[in-house]
Amino acid sequence: MCGVFGVFNNKSAAELTFLGLHALQHRGQESAGIAVSDGYDINIRLGSGLVTQAIKEEDIKELKGDIAIGHVRYSTSGGSNPKNIQPFFAHFYGGQFAIAHNGNLVNAERLKRELEMEGAIFRSTSDTEVFVHLIAKSRQPAPPHINLHKNDEDFLPHVFEAMKKVKGAYSLVILREKQLIAVRDPHGFRPLVLGKNRSGSYFVASETCALDIVDAEYLRDINPGEVIVIDDAGIRSYYPFEHTENPKKCIFEFVYFARPDSKIFKDWVYSVRKEFGRRLAKEYPIDADCVIPVLDSGLLAALGYSEESGIPFEIGLIRNHYVGRSFIQPSQEIRDLSVRLKLNPVRDVIEGKRIIVIDDSIVRGTTSRKIVNMLRRAGAKEVHMLISSPPVVSPCYYGIDTPTKEELLASSMSIEEIRKFIGADTLGYLSLEGMLEAADKTKGYCTACFTGHYPVLDELFEEIQIP
Amino acid sequence: MCGVFGVFNNKSAAELTFLGLHALQHRGQESAGIAVSDGYDINIRLGSGLVTQAIKEEDIKELKGDIAIGHVRYSTSGGSNPKNIQPFFAHFYGGQFAIAHNGNLVNAERLKRELEMEGAIFRSTSDTEVFVHLIAKSRQPAPPHINLHKNDEDFLPHVFEAMKKVKGAYSLVILREKQLIAVRDPHGFRPLVLGKNRSGSYFVASETCALDIVDAEYLRDINPGEVIVIDDAGIRSYYPFEHTENPKKCIFEFVYFARPDSKIFKDWVYSVRKEFGRRLAKEYPIDADCVIPVLDSGLLAALGYSEESGIPFEIGLIRNHYVGRSFIQPSQEIRDLSVRLKLNPVRDVIEGKRIIVIDDSIVRGTTSRKIVNMLRRAGAKEVHMLISSPPVVSPCYYGIDTPTKEELLASSMSIEEIRKFIGADTLGYLSLEGMLEAADKTKGYCTACFTGHYPVLDELFEEIQIP
Amino acid sequence: MCGVFGVFNNKSAAELTFLGLHALQHRGQESAGIAVSDGYDINIRLGSGLVTQAIKEEDIKELKGDIAIGHVRYSTSGGSNPKNIQPFFAHFYGGQFAIAHNGNLVNAERLKRELEMEGAIFRSTSDTEVFVHLIAKSRQPAPPHINLHKNDEDFLPHVFEAMKKVKGAYSLVILREKQLIAVRDPHGFRPLVLGKNRSGSYFVASETCALDIVDAEYLRDINPGEVIVIDDAGIRSYYPFEHTENPKKCIFEFVYFARPDSKIFKDWVYSVRKEFGRRLAKEYPIDADCVIPVLDSGLLAALGYSEESGIPFEIGLIRNHYVGRSFIQPSQEIRDLSVRLKLNPVRDVIEGKRIIVIDDSIVRGTTSRKIVNMLRRAGAKEVHMLISSPPVVSPCYYGIDTPTKEELLASSMSIEEIRKFIGADTLGYLSLEGMLEAADKTKGYCTACFTGHYPVLDELFEEIQIP
Amino acid sequence: MCGVFGVFNNKSAAELTFLGLHALQHRGQESAGIAVSDGYDINIRLGSGLVTQAIKEEDIKELKGDIAIGHVRYSTSGGSNPKNIQPFFAHFYGGQFAIAHNGNLVNAERLKRELEMEGAIFRSTSDTEVFVHLIAKSRQPAPPHINLHKNDEDFLPHVFEAMKKVKGAYSLVILREKQLIAVRDPHGFRPLVLGKNRSGSYFVASETCALDIVDAEYLRDINPGEVIVIDDAGIRSYYPFEHTENPKKCIFEFVYFARPDSKIFKDWVYSVRKEFGRRLAKEYPIDADCVIPVLDSGLLAALGYSEESGIPFEIGLIRNHYVGRSFIQPSQEIRDLSVRLKLNPVRDVIEGKRIIVIDDSIVRGTTSRKIVNMLRRAGAKEVHMLISSPPVVSPCYYGIDTPTKEELLASSMSIEEIRKFIGADTLGYLSLEGMLEAADKTKGYCTACFTGHYPVLDELFEEIQIP
Ligand SMILES: Nc1ncnc2c1ncn2[C@@H]1O[C@H](COP(=O)(O)OP(=O)(O)O)[C@@H](O)[C@H]1O
Ligand SMILES: Nc1ncnc2c1ncn2[C@@H]1O[C@H](COP(=O)(O)OP(=O)(O)O)[C@@H](O)[C@H]1O
Ligand SMILES: Nc1ncnc2c1ncn2[C@@H]1O[C@H](COP(=O)(O)OP(=O)(O)O)[C@@H](O)[C@H]1O
Ligand SMILES: Nc1ncnc2c1ncn2[C@@H]1O[C@H](COP(=O)(O)OP(=O)(O)O)[C@@H](O)[C@H]1O
Ligand code: SF4
Ligand code: SF4
Ligand code: SF4
Ligand code: SF4
Ligand SMILES: [Mg+2]
Ligand SMILES: [Mg+2]
Ligand SMILES: [Mg+2]
Ligand SMILES: [Mg+2]
Structure with missing residues (x-):
């Protein structure tokens, strides 16, 4: 991108x-x-x-x-x-x-x-x-x-x-x-x-x-x-x-890429993201003590989930503003602490609670796994992870630098397997239908990375070997 | 600090x-x-x-x-x-x-x-x-x-x-x-x-x-x-x-300085800040469409206000993560844009709405003024500004770099005058009592910058000439 | 170059x-x-x-x-x-x-x-x-x-x-x-x-x-x-x-560009440069107390002049090793000192002496003028400037970034006028013949910047308008 | 220093x-x-x-x-x-x-x-x-x-x-x-x-x-x-x-430290250094083809030697101007080339010649050894190294950062042993007397690093344990 x-x-x-x-x-x-x-x-x-x-x-x-x-x-x-x-x-x-x-x-x-x-x-x-x-x-x-x-x-x-x-x-x-x-x-x-x-x-x-x-x-x-x-x-x-x-607007712009204060494809990213959260709440009504976002990408879906479900919204993970590229190369002993450089749980919010944690997507699954683990160590009683888009199963050929199919967790694992891998009590992905309706599907979207159906690629299938 | x-x-x-x-x-x-x-x-x-x-x-x-x-x-x-x-x-x-x-x-x-x-x-x-x-x-x-x-x-x-x-x-x-x-x-x-x-x-x-x-x-x-x-x-x-x-813990640590995921003075900053917001809601019950924080310092008070009042919490101002020190010196023509480098209104949230905007404190008032103005230009119908601490009327002599008394807006202006200066429809400060109760006043706090009563200074008043 | x-x-x-x-x-x-x-x-x-x-x-x-x-x-x-x-x-x-x-x-x-x-x-x-x-x-x-x-x-x-x-x-x-x-x-x-x-x-x-x-x-x-x-x-x-x-080796490589410890065009730069100096001594037998180079380009010609003439060689101008690109932009008041950043006269060598100072070439003449002036202020009784190549009268079109003809002092001034401009008692340039013989003219050299006769350009005169 | x-x-x-x-x-x-x-x-x-x-x-x-x-x-x-x-x-x-x-x-x-x-x-x-x-x-x-x-x-x-x-x-x-x-x-x-x-x-x-x-x-x-x-x-x-x-001016300032265009201790460094060279010529009359300096510290002594002896002065080793501190850390394979970064022999001058090479001093001897070796590989028939000061046998306690006595080659080796170590045909040091006379010994000099007699230290010998 x-x-x-x-x-x-x-x-x-x-x-x-x-x-x-x-x-x-x-x-x-x-x-x-x-x-x-x-x-x-x-x-x-x-x-x-x-x-x-x-x-x-x-x-x-x-x-x-x-x-x-x-x-x-x-x-x-x-x-x-x-x-x-x-x-x-x-x-x-x-x-x-x-x-x-x-x-x-x-x-x-x-x-x-x-x-x-x-x-x-x-x-x-x-x-x-x-x-x-x-x-x-x-x-x-x-x-x-x-x-x-x-x-x-x-x-x-x-x-x-x-x-x-x-x-x-x-x-x-x-x-x-x-x-x-x-x-x-x-x-x-x-x-x-x-x-x-x-x-x-x-x-x-x-x-x-x-x-x-x-x-x-x-x-x-x-x-x-x-x-x-x-x-x-x-x-x-x-x-x-x-x-x-046919327009093939990248729906991932709404899911992740664009800034929430932007209007793109004639719609506000902010509202669309909140609507993803509301639909998640309808698709996954979970009994929990609070909803927390994985900042920043999960922020608005978490807010939408909270509004729809009535479950309180909390900032359960603080994101450090000063994490930059020029960070020292951590030594072997210290490497494991590196997640903490970016996100830190608010124990006050987490301890003894049943937590719904919301992110925009899971790619390789390593970050999600660390987050679930971090929440458990901060005392969470239950960790339910919800994702405001469907499983990413295929690479993008239109300008988003997704990893190869092999590295995409959802291309080879079932949702249940992913749930086990990241260690959550629940794992729920927003349905394709839900996502499209939130974004007003009449507008014409590309959803290839979720479906494997490539709008332009299909006509030219000799060009790229879809794995 | x-x-x-x-x-x-x-x-x-x-x-x-x-x-x-x-x-x-x-x-x-x-x-x-x-x-x-x-x-x-x-x-x-x-x-x-x-x-x-x-x-x-x-x-x-x-x-x-x-x-x-x-x-x-x-x-x-x-x-x-x-x-x-x-x-x-x-x-x-x-x-x-x-x-x-x-x-x-x-x-x-x-x-x-x-x-x-x-x-x-x-x-x-x-x-x-x-x-x-x-x-x-x-x-x-x-x-x-x-x-x-x-x-x-x-x-x-x-x-x-x-x-x-x-x-x-x-x-x-x-x-x-x-x-x-x-x-x-x-x-x-x-x-x-x-x-x-x-x-x-x-x-x-x-x-x-x-x-x-x-x-x-x-x-x-x-x-x-x-x-x-x-x-x-x-x-x-x-x-x-x-x-x-007598302990004289700095209450401003809770108001502003400490990170929300920290426990200081044996209490979680997160909870205390939310409680500030809840008390603000009780002290200032305003009829509005949404509550928005001035990120990051107003975040949790806004959440608390929303919870207590039932008015929806929204992220109405996005904060740019990449604002750093090494920014180019803007030319004269461009200088006015400089607020935008840090905060940008989400028009989707603001337009046509009655907004409660919450920050932790007002020092010189220039930022608050720009924020109110920015919200109005983004289409806010009403802008009610609430502050999760009392007016700062006196400098701190215990390690927080507040400006001189002259520069502190509240040392020379009434709240009504400040309201006019920043251009808000309402301006409300959390009461001293409310702030202290939120933080559990039995613990012993310094509140000198809000009251002018300096715990240690008083005994030594020959040391520093309080203006 | x-x-x-x-x-x-x-x-x-x-x-x-x-x-x-x-x-x-x-x-x-x-x-x-x-x-x-x-x-x-x-x-x-x-x-x-x-x-x-x-x-x-x-x-x-x-x-x-x-x-x-x-x-x-x-x-x-x-x-x-x-x-x-x-x-x-x-x-x-x-x-x-x-x-x-x-x-x-x-x-x-x-x-x-x-x-x-x-x-x-x-x-x-x-x-x-x-x-x-x-x-x-x-x-x-x-x-x-x-x-x-x-x-x-x-x-x-x-x-x-x-x-x-x-x-x-x-x-x-x-x-x-x-x-x-x-x-x-x-x-x-x-x-x-x-x-x-x-x-x-x-x-x-x-x-x-x-x-x-x-x-x-x-x-x-x-x-x-x-x-x-x-x-x-x-x-x-x-x-x-x-x-x-016909080979058209750039004679300026010997005059200035190549390093003295290099062998180029099958000859040692070192020897050729010294020979330039020896020929200068024959063409300009001057009665003086010492010969000094403008470092580094005049070094070897000065040595050759000294050897041929028997006039002692001295390092009359010290060159600062630490002058780099990242030097502070000097303020107006200080600008005039900037020559000193690079070269400083050794008063001990200069004072009361008749000086022969040798450089490889004069382009715009501003540096030479400052050098003569600096030597006089250091007490030189006479300043005779000798140049180990003929006057540069025309730009180079073969890769050396000479200034335009207008900026070349020698394209519009006689040698006597240049002498007055730089303020020297004598100004002497090595003859074209002398230069070519020193470099073994049978090898075939380009000398266009000294003569205005461009080997390749002439055949293509429609290409570049020689001014 | x-x-x-x-x-x-x-x-x-x-x-x-x-x-x-x-x-x-x-x-x-x-x-x-x-x-x-x-x-x-x-x-x-x-x-x-x-x-x-x-x-x-x-x-x-x-x-x-x-x-x-x-x-x-x-x-x-x-x-x-x-x-x-x-x-x-x-x-x-x-x-x-x-x-x-x-x-x-x-x-x-x-x-x-x-x-x-x-x-x-x-x-x-x-x-x-x-x-x-x-x-x-x-x-x-x-x-x-x-x-x-x-x-x-x-x-x-x-x-x-x-x-x-x-x-x-x-x-x-x-x-x-x-x-x-x-x-x-x-x-x-x-x-x-x-x-x-x-x-x-x-x-x-x-x-x-x-x-x-x-x-x-x-x-x-x-x-x-x-x-x-x-x-x-x-x-x-x-x-x-x-x-x-009694004045105890540091004679090493003349030998090495001060810049040749400076006047210190009321004398020109330039002249004193040349006089060191002239006296070297008297003390070591060697039959050779040319005299070359180890730049920059040997420059003027070599010039003085040449003037006194009549043996031609040449720049037989070119010193690269761009060697700085921020140079890349050379890999193991490349490390041996590192001398070349600073000095390069002019083969034209060296090949087949009997060379007198002059430096100001020898401390650890490693550089001198590399220089002699470099000259031999460039074809020198004989390499005679002369030093424009006596052997350094003792550390300086007055502000020059000499190595410990153990590291000083001359503190434990005879001149003949040093000669063998560096591989020269001749090795000659200027005599103490010669050095002092060149600098006008009536002025009062410290010579402790050459003699081990410390002017101030002796009175205070309890202070520092002279090894
Ligand atoms: N200043 C901002 N405030 C809130 N969200 C932002 C801001 N800038 C970018 N975003 C959103 O943040 C998300 C990317 O941030 P984040 O999830 O923290 O990064 P990543 O997951 O790639 O490490 C995107 O959804 C983007 O729309
Ligand atoms: N990573 C973080 N996430 C949320 N809040 C933070 C973070 N780091 C610091 N804070 C809080 O942010 C506030 C300071 O930030 P902010 O209000 O944006 O700065 P300022 O008003 O000084 O420009 C403090 O209240 C501090 O507790
Ligand atoms: N290390 C060196 N030692 C001696 N001469 C050098 C060295 N490097 C380059 N040169 C020569 O120095 C000359 C350029 O240096 P100089 O005259 O000082 O620069 P300029 O006149 O361009 O300011 C060229 O003749 C080049 O051959
Ligand atoms: N610009 C200069 N030109 C000539 N000599 C210089 C200059 N600056 C310093 N010196 C002299 O150079 C010597 C130090 O340089 P050099 O011998 O090259 O360094 P080192 O031997 O420490 O590597 C000193 O004698 C000093 O007086
Ligand atoms: S495949 Fe389509 S929907 Fe997915 S990121 Fe690429 S353009 Fe966007
Ligand atoms: S005056 Fe007291 S309460 Fe105010 S900032 Fe200083 S220490 Fe904190
Ligand atoms: S004109 Fe010829 S001699 Fe002159 S610099 Fe260019 S190539 Fe060299
Ligand atoms: S011991 Fe004396 S002569 Fe030697 S460097 Fe130190 S001060 Fe100079
Ligand atoms: Mg993210
Ligand atoms: Mg703030
Ligand atoms: Mg030059
Ligand atoms: Mg040296």
């Missing part, structure tokens, strides 16, 4: 992008970058780690210009690879541009091979570069149903053609010398919103919380399949695909 | 102290330090900033030994002064020791002057050094009622004499070549607890949450006026004062 | 490259990078600043593999641009490779435009990427006169074709999954040497001093127009050009 | 001290610190490493005031101990002061014990703190022969009394709220000079090269036993000792 941000027409473009990325920090902590155009040239600064580590005050000062884009990158298994830090810069025959990408292409490898056969070189191992090449290669005119503004004639047809070639999830921001462009894939896997502030600057962001931090108003979602161009001539919208796809 | 930690008899003494300080990080972010004894020599590493910034992995490796103490220091107005970073090391005729201090002495200046007249030099501007000198100077034998273990004959009389001379608040840990000593002032202003782990290591800490992180059991509080010595001959307790003082 | 290094068949490939770059640090201080292949994948670490700043110990540990290349980059006017840090990584249809480049292409812009017209994208603003694209695009077979080893059939024809297309200066190292390739342009502008150590590892480096630091023997120069391939099948040499070009 | 610097009456006091310390960097690289007074308060910033690492630009900005002192500290065996970084700050009954010290007291341990018996605490393990205590303790009036200016009545008698109590080497700068004081011990072991700039600021520094960098004129040496006070009332000189001691 990643976060993208863009701003048009603001003297402090780099600084606002810095703030926006800060608000999107939860979408990626591996690296961060900002690209700015002064109308003629595009300049980039990027680095590893959190936004405040990757980009320094002097970087911001050097990034002069009124248009900017930014990116935060999610921590992936392979560690921090400097080749892949975004935004990517490109110079092609049509000029310069920079691009930042949230999502994952399912036909990237095939396109890469094709492009390489035509002489393309790839300087990263990231999908995003496929886009860059497709844009630069393209020679097709715009589709006939599209009426292009004259400012868009030179570049946009390239973007359209690239969009036709790639399959998968992408919410993009593109920076040109004098334009900001935002693109969302036709299934609309990843969120992307448009905003405007009182002095007339435009903003594009993965989530509305990034609009809030720059004091901009949410205007609307960028729609699945839509391309938005912003320049001195105003703001224009294009739909390069003639046929609409 | 500050936090102290000590460990005796553990191969990983420095590493455990690092963890303990990490759990006490909320008690001080300005600087941190660790002193370790290998039985012969005391070694120190310290630095500015958070524990992870001040102390590096290689520092930990260099700090070899089985006994250690540590300190986190609170951010004071004067900025980070390297002279004052603790623990302090001292070599005197009786050998080496290191000391770390939580609290504030009210007669420090007078003692300093006296000591200086006798030739003492002070290398810091901190109270703690007064202690160090008093210990080194002392020539008095132990008080007659005290029966000293032979290991304690050389050093402890110094500590006793020092304790007799100083007035004020102090919870100390002292590291000697082969001993760990813990000291709490006779009024017991600041908390200090004793713990032990399964392999027989002893721990001393400001709060129990620091015992949790090292997987130690809470044994008991170190009592007001008590001195505890731990060495190879075991653990011994002394009470150097013949007459007991 | 830049430095390149390569190693084949060594367990500590990354570490040795680190050392090699360290020895080449004088060729570039802006940034540094290392790429390593473990036989299957290529991994890169890079950063800004000196080698020790750009590459950390943990980077070295992560760079596992037996083949490596490295690069140090010269500080250019535009400041440190992260896009341009080398080595560059590329994935194309033939696999992965990484490339590091010393030199400058004169037809880069035209090739870039052509490549872009065919859909290429450029992710940096550096010439080197042109090479990368040409390699990836190429479809030509090897030239008929070349007999390819079977290991070289897939990749080397690409390199040959790229070499045919580019014009200008390039000494390259290319890292493939299982090969190390070294390439030198047909004019041989930049040095490139081959070495081997006692355990059979091969090395390629810009200068022999980098062989010394890894304890490798110098085998021979890589010849102008030569391509060398090293892999498990051994070491092979190819000459893709059928007709030999 | 260490370096001290002081400035009085300059708006940029901290910045100039930063520059001054920079020029004194060769006297200590372990840590650095600056103390500044704004007339009322003294503020300190300090840290580990080089001046540019220890003190940051923002530190300089925070250090406001017109009077400042600074210190660079020499690397001692025990590694960097934060307790001991200077300047030291002290608050005593007479106010605040800060102190920085170059030297070593021989009776520090005894004084420490005495002071501790009277209740003093030591917060460092450094001698300097003894001074601080003695100043603060003192109650004696000034000696009768001294006529004190009224500004000096309160503080200076303390300094005088302290000076009477300590034995050993000290050149001190003391910063008070409104005064700068400079002190030199009665034997004058360490240099200390006074300077003034054109705008009337005064400066004190260990060496004149630090005056040069701030563009100040050398006025005179501070004399052995002299105390100089500078404040708004002007500059005053005192001699607290009635009887003059």
